[in-house]
Amino acid sequence: MNTIEERPQQASTAGPPTAPPAGRHAVELIGLGKSYGPETAVAGVDLAVEHGELIAILGASGSGKSTLLKMVAGFEGPSRGRILLHGQDVSSLSPADREIGMVVQNYALFPHLSVARNVEYGLRMRKWPKRERAERVAEMLERMRLSALGDRLPRQLSGGQQQRVAIARALAYSPRIMLMDEPLGALDKALKQDLVEEIHRVHREFATTILYVTHDREEAMTLADRVVLMRDGRMAACAPVEELYLRPPTAYAAGFFSGANLVPARVVDRVEGRARVEIGGRTLDTTCPVDPLGSPVTAAVRPVCVVLDPPDDAWALEGEVTDRLFLGDSVQLKLAYSDADTSGVVSCLLPATAPGLPGAVGEKVRFGFTPDTARIVPDDQETR
Amino acid sequence: MSAPRRAGEKLFAACGAVITGTIVVLVLAPVVLTVLLSFSNDAAIQFPPQSWGVQRYLDLAASTKWLTALWLSVRLALTSATIAFVLGVGALLAIHRTRLPLRSWLEQAGIVSLLIPMSAYSVAMYSVFSQLGLLGSFLGLALAHAVLALPFIILVGSASMRGVPPDLELTAITLGASRARAWGGITLRLVTPALAGGFVMAFQTSFEEAVFVNFLGGPGLVTLPKAIFDSVQFGSDPVITAISASIVLISSVAVALPLALTRGARR
Amino acid sequence: MATVETVRPAKGRVRARPWRPEAGPVTGLLLAAPMLVAIVLFVAFPLVQVFVDASSGGVPVQRYTDVFTNPVSRRALATTLTDSALVAVVTVALGAVIAWTLHTTARRWVRVLLWTTALVPFWMGMIIKNYAIYLLLAANGPLNALLMGLGVVDSPLSLLYTKFAVVYGISYSLLPYAVLALYSVFVQVDRSLLSSAAVLGAGRAQVLATVVAPLVRGGVLVALALIFLLSIGFYVTPIMLGGLQTPFMATVINQQVFSLYDFPGAAASAAILLVIAFVVVATILALAGGKTLRRML
Numbered sequence: 001m002n003t004i005e006e007r008p009q010q011a012s013t014a015g016p017p018t019a020p021p022a023g024r025h026a027v028e029l030i031g032l033g034k035s036y037g038p039e040t041a042v043a044g045v046d047l048a049v050e051h052g053e054l055i056a057i058l059g060a061s062g063s064g065k066s067t068l069l070k071m072v073a074g075f076e077g078p079s080r081g082r083i084l085l086h087g088q089d090v091s092s093l094s095p096a097d098r099e100i101g102m103v104v105q106n107y108a109l110f111p112h113l114s115v116a117r118n119v120e121y122g123l124r125m126r127k128w129p130k131r132e133r134a135e136r137v138a139e140m141l142e143r144m145r146l147s148a149l150g151d152r153l154p155r156q157l158s159g160g161q162q163q164r165v166a167i168a169r170a171l172a173y174s175p176r177i178m179l180m181d182e183p184l185g186a187l188d189k190a191l192k193q194d195l196v197e198e199i200h201r202v203h204r205e206f207a208t209t210i211l212y213v214t215h216d217r218e219e220a221m222t223l224a225d226r227v228v229l230m231r232d233g234r235m236a237a238c239a240p241v242e243e244l245y246l247r248p249p250t251a252y253a254a255g256f257f258s259g260a261n262l263v264p265a266r267v268v269d270r271v272e273g274r275a276r277v278e279i280g281g282r283t284l285d286t287t288c289p290v291d292p293l294g295s296p297v298t299a300a301v302r303p304v305c306v307v308l309d310p311p312d313d314a315w316a317l318e319g320e321v322t323d324r325l326f327l328g329d330s331v332q333l334k335l336a337y338s339d340a341d342t343s344g345v346v347s348c349l350l351p352a353t354a355p356g357l358p359g360a361v362g363e364k365v366r367f368g369f370t371p372d373t374a375r376i377v378p379d380d381q382e383t384r
Numbered sequence: 385m386s387a388p389r390r391a392g393e394k395l396f397a398a399c400g401a402v403i404t405g406t407i408v409v410l411v412l413a414p415v416v417l418t419v420l421l422s423f424s425n426d427a428a429i430q431f432p433p434q435s436w437g438v439q440r441y442l443d444l445a446a447s448t449k450w451l452t453a454l455w456l457s458v459r460l461a462l463t464s465a466t467i468a469f470v471l472g473v474g475a476l477l478a479i480h481r482t483r484l485p486l487r488s489w490l491e492q493a494g495i496v497s498l499l500i501p502m503s504a505y506s507v508a509m510y511s512v513f514s515q516l517g518l519l520g521s522f523l524g525l526a527l528a529h530a531v532l533a534l535p536f537i538i539l540v541g542s543a544s545m546r547g548v549p550p551d552l553e554l555t556a557i558t559l560g561a562s563r564a565r566a567w568g569g570i571t572l573r574l575v576t577p578a579l580a581g582g583f584v585m586a587f588q589t590s591f592e593e594a595v596f597v598n599f600l601g602g603p604g605l606v607t608l609p610k611a612i613f614d615s616v617q618f619g620s621d622p623v624i625t626a627i628s629a630s631i632v633l634i635s636s637v638a639v640a641l642p643l644a645l646t647r648g649a650r651r
Numbered sequence: 652m653a654t655v656e657t658v659r660p661a662k663g664r665v666r667a668r669p670w671r672p673e674a675g676p677v678t679g680l681l682l683a684a685p686m687l688v689a690i691v692l693f694v695a696f697p698l699v700q701v702f703v704d705a706s707s708g709g710v711p712v713q714r715y716t717d718v719f720t721n722p723v724s725r726r727a728l729a730t731t732l733t734d735s736a737l738v739a740v741v742t743v744a745l746g747a748v749i750a751w752t753l754h755t756t757a758r759r760w761v762r763v764l765l766w767t768t769a770l771v772p773f774w775m776g777m778i779i780k781n782y783a784i785y786l787l788l789a790a791n792g793p794l795n796a797l798l799m800g801l802g803v804v805d806s807p808l809s810l811l812y813t814k815f816a817v818v819y820g821i822s823y824s825l826l827p828y829a830v831l832a833l834y835s836v837f838v839q840v841d842r843s844l845l846s847s848a849a850v851l852g853a854g855r856a857q858v859l860a861t862v863v864a865p866l867v868r869g870g871v872l873v874a875l876a877l878i879f880l881l882s883i884g885f886y887v888t889p890i891m892l893g894g895l896q897t898p899f900m901a902t903v904i905n906q907q908v909f910s911l912y913d914f915p916g917a918a919a920s921a922a923i924l925l926v927i928a929f930v931v932v933a934t935i936l937a938l939a940g941g942k943t944l945r946r947m948l
């Protein structure tokens with residue numbers, strides 16, 4: 001009955017859509033780089049993606065994340081390096097031959113074709129027989145909860161429905177990987193949340209490998225298995241989401257991804273993987289991921305880890321409340337500090353019910369953070 | 385606001401309305417007049433008409449001279465609009481979808497014929513056509529008209545092509561389409577309404593054209609505009625009012641109908 | 652990272668150069684070639700040929716000077732330029748009223764009526780609209796009937812074959828171009844600017860003078876030049892409505908070709924017109940650049 005199952009590359013239910021060659025990665029980027037004349041857009045990216053993984057490629061605009069995706073899609077030829085999909089070098093193939101599915105911002109649904117015809121488009125281009133096309137379209141519409149909308153035109157659909165059509169169209173012919181380029185970039189926050197959940201469900205149910213480009217760290221955090229953080233055309237970090245969030249490798253990653261405060265620190269001494277770090281005149285022992293001697297370091301502290309009236313085993317700073325935002329369950333304070341060496345602003349998130357919460361702007365406070373919650377990282381903020 | 389000032393405002397608005405009204409009358413009067421005179425049975429054109437009827441339309445239907453000219457004009461306009469369409473679509477793709485060097489100049493080249501003074505252009509074309517042996521040739525005249533009609537295809541088509549997001553085509557290609565299929569099935573399909581409009585304008589350009597015909601057509605190619613032009617110069621034939629009225633009505637419907645339909649669809 | 656030796660060969664056509672979203676120059680040239688051939692053959696070649704013809708027979712300069720010294724063609728040239736200037740001013744002024752009303756009016760019927768007015772001349776066809784004006788202005792036509800009925804004149808005025816007839820006829824044909832060109836300029840004036848100015852206390856005339864005029868001045872100048880350019884080439888109208896009494900260059904060219912069989916002379920007349928047109932186009936481009944011109948066409 002199921003003619004689709006007979007095509008090895010078109011397995012339609014659970015498991016990776018294409019039976020992966022053993023020991024092969026779904027995607028491998030080897031020294032991939034792109035230059036436009038003297039400008040380097042992407043500089044030598046190496047990345048291996050497991051089958052079924054969702055990788056978020058996160059970065060500010062101009063960080064090279066879109067160029068990276070365009071090279072994988074085949075819209076841009078790489079200046080250096082190679083792209084392997086399921087172990088095959090596709091660097092010199094046209095996008096049509098790469099067996100990829102693509103979902104772009106605004107979805108690029110063909111406005112003159114019905115939902116069903118949109119979904120069928122890739123199958124027609126791949127010359128599937130008519131009956132199999134019809135079966136596959138019906139199956140995709142069913143799985144994307146679009147069965148009732150098959151005859152509609154794209155402009156008659158809501159934003160969420162349009163996204164589901166775009167995904168159904170991209171996945172209909174079981175591509176090796178799906179590329180998503182800021183699919184939620186132009187949407188308001190409420191709708192975004194629904195669509196993030198939809199993408200999460202699709203990733204789970206279809207078990208597709210997805211490269212997901214975004215500038216929004218919350219999208220990346222919610223969806224991704226691993227995050228590739230791009231900065232100035234380089235891979236600034238690549239780690240599982242929680243790892244990157246809780247233990248960012250650099251100050252940039254801590255600031256951009258974890259939203260951490262960056263407080264200047266000074267390494268006084270180093271003993272066996274641990275370091276003595278001085279902040280605000282107090283020197284404490286802590287772990288240190290890299291050899292920090294001689295290079296500037298920063299203490300990265302997420303706002304929830306900042307405490308008021310710190311105990312003796314915590315670094316402490318004197319400051320003044322410059323701003324106070326009531327956020328419902330919590331209150332965000334901006335605390336300006338300055339001492340002999342340094343000054344700055346620290347943002348601090350406290351439960352709204354916390355006792356002794358400073359009430360007014362201008363109030364003097366003592367605050368701090370412990371070595372467990374602060375992470376000493378190399379300060380790469382200035383390297384631009 | 386003070387009273388004299390308000391009076392001034394009113395006067396200003398009234399002047400605007402009077403000027404606008406006058407323009408409307410000056411533009412529409414000749415049309416209405418022609419239609420009116422076409423339904424007169426007077427032997428010669430006179431105003432106001434003394435008798436009414438459809439005699440001029442009957443004369444038109446019976447006249448081989450006018451019907452032959454009309455048929456030639458239709459064939460010529462279809463041929464030249466088709467030529468302009470084919471040349472224009474190729475150029476549009478080259479301009480908007482290839483890396484041809486100097487492609488933006490191509491767009492300027494395509495519309496330059498619109499800016500050449502017709503009386504000078506015809507003399508120039510007369511000389512070239514006599515060298516190429518194209519004087520009096522249907523195809524030659526169709527080509528000349530196609531060059532006049534080309535700007536409309538290019539202008540309308542270019543504006544429309546700019547409105548098609550390149551993402552659509554790129555997505556089609558990731559879905560497995562060849563570039564040719566993505567062009568034909570997506571991009572050109574989406575600019576078809578605009579190109580159809582351009583085709584109609586191209587048809588109209590050739591259909592109404594009288595100057596090239598006069599210089600390049602010779603005695604063998606008497607199109608409708610040329611026939612009317614000749615007739616008016618040697619005393620006018622009242623049947624012309626019927627032809628004019630018919631053409632005005634047909635082109636009004638041709639213009640109004642798509643507008644009405646799209647408005648209906650949008651609601 | 653993967654060991655390079657074991658990478659499987661890819662399916663699909665392996666390309667020597669990377670794929671690009673736009674097709675290559677060769678494809679572009681092939682697509683554009685038909686149009687390029689047509690333009691070289693029927694635009695570039697004729698424009699060059701006119702100058703060659705005018706210079707043929709060993710009297711290269713004399714035919715050009717003839718255009719200025721021969722009283723008939725000198726008068727025709729002067730008429731062409733002055734009447735075209737008049738046409739440009741009249742058409743742009745009337746077109747501006749229509750385009751501005753189209754931009755500002757809130758009433759739907761006004762918009763429909765004005766768009767119809769603006770586009771009717773476009774769809775009537777050159778010969779037919781001139782014929783219709785011919786009927787309107789004829790000695791026994793309705794305009795004379797109206798004037799006599801009102802007692803303004805006792806005997807029919809000869810309206811045909813006058814400067815008035817020619818300017819009316821050409822302006823009539825060019826009104827759509829003026830309205831479309833000016834409308835594209837006017838839509839860039841944000842209507843909220845007008846109400847802001849009114850709130851600040853400016854009257855309507857003051858708003859037009861102080862807010863609108865500076866914003867649209869460039870566009871209006873281009874429109875004037877464009878209408879002038881299109882007007883100097885008119886052929887049918889000067890012959891049908893102007894006759895020999897108000898000869899345009901077109902009338903002279905017509906005689907030179909069809910009555911006097913002086914083709915090189917006609918070529919010289921045409922060449923002069925082309926040079927004038929070229930100067931006008933260059934002025935427009937200097938004033939506004941090609942993009943504005945394209946948008947206004």
